[in-house]
Amino acid sequence: MKTLVVYSTETGNTKKVAEAIAKALPGAELYDVKAAPDPAAYDFIAMGFWVDKGGPNKEAAEYMKKICGKKVFTFFTLGANPDSMHAKTCAEAAPKSYGEGTEQVAAFWCQGAIAPNLIAWMRKMPAGNPHAPTPEAEKRWAEAAKHPDETDLQHAAQAAAEALAKVQA
Ligand SMILES: Cc1cc2nc3c(=O)[nH]c(=O)nc-3n(C[C@H](O)[C@H](O)[C@H](O)COP(=O)(O)O)c2cc1C
Incomplete structure (x- = not known):
């Protein structure tokens, strides 16, 4: 299974989470969204953004639109409490940012x-x-x-590995 991890970051929080996720997914290729390849060539994509004014930051959102017909794992970092309504609203909106036919298998988020x-x-x-x-x-x-702290990184890695296992089952 060809696996891609893409992240967008301004101050490094989302990059740290992306690196932990990439380590947990065998053979995964890791890219900053600025240099990310065409997602069409991959089977499973872990996509990471930082929350900007209540939604995925612009560069991530533009890339997410290009991900069509794929199984994805979404991850994001935000300033708000991860259990807040704000975080839940961001999580609920994320799957709608992808292109046609893409199915979000699971998601992870933490403070940054x-x-x-x-x-x-x-x-x-x-x-x-x-x-x-x-x-x-x-x-x-x-x-x-x-944040993200070591526990966040462990949880992110575990959630991504479980999502991949689900897709492979
Ligand atoms: C311009 C700007 C807008 C932001 N908007 C939000 C927001 O709406 N909600 C939120 O919870 N955090 C918001 N944040 C906080 C970031 O999402 C958070 O610090 C994130 O971890 C940054 O990730 P990065 O280090 O990968 O760039 C904002 C930060 C910036 C700089």
Whole structure:
């Protein structure tokens, strides 16, 4: 089975998850989306994005549209709590980003450290703004800064390996 792992990253979080996944999938080829090959030549694709304003970041979304008629494993990192409604909404929307006939076998997501410049920008927001620096937001940003951690990487690798096994069964 020809296996491809593609990721898009701005600050490295999604790349770390992609590397852990690639190690867990025998013979997998790993590419940054900027240099990724035509997905048509592969049987199983693990596709990773970072959440940008509630959805897959633009470069990942453009590539996902080109993945047609494949079995895929989706993974993503985001600043929000992975158990939040926001994370669930992102997860539910992800399968719709693929091209025609693509079936998402499974998905994995975890928090990823938020870029310091974005945090600095949010800290300047006035009270009442959805991005304003409340104590809860500061707590969430501090928690995000610890991810992806070793446990996240292990879980990602395991979920991807299970998805591949399901496709091969
Ligand atoms: C411009 C921008 C927009 C973002 N939008 C969201 C968002 O809507 N929801 C969220 O939970 N995290 C958001 N984040 C946080 C990133 O998704 C998160 O830090 C991710 O792990 C970054 O991945 P990367 O290191 O692979 O680039 C945003 C980050 C940036 C820089």
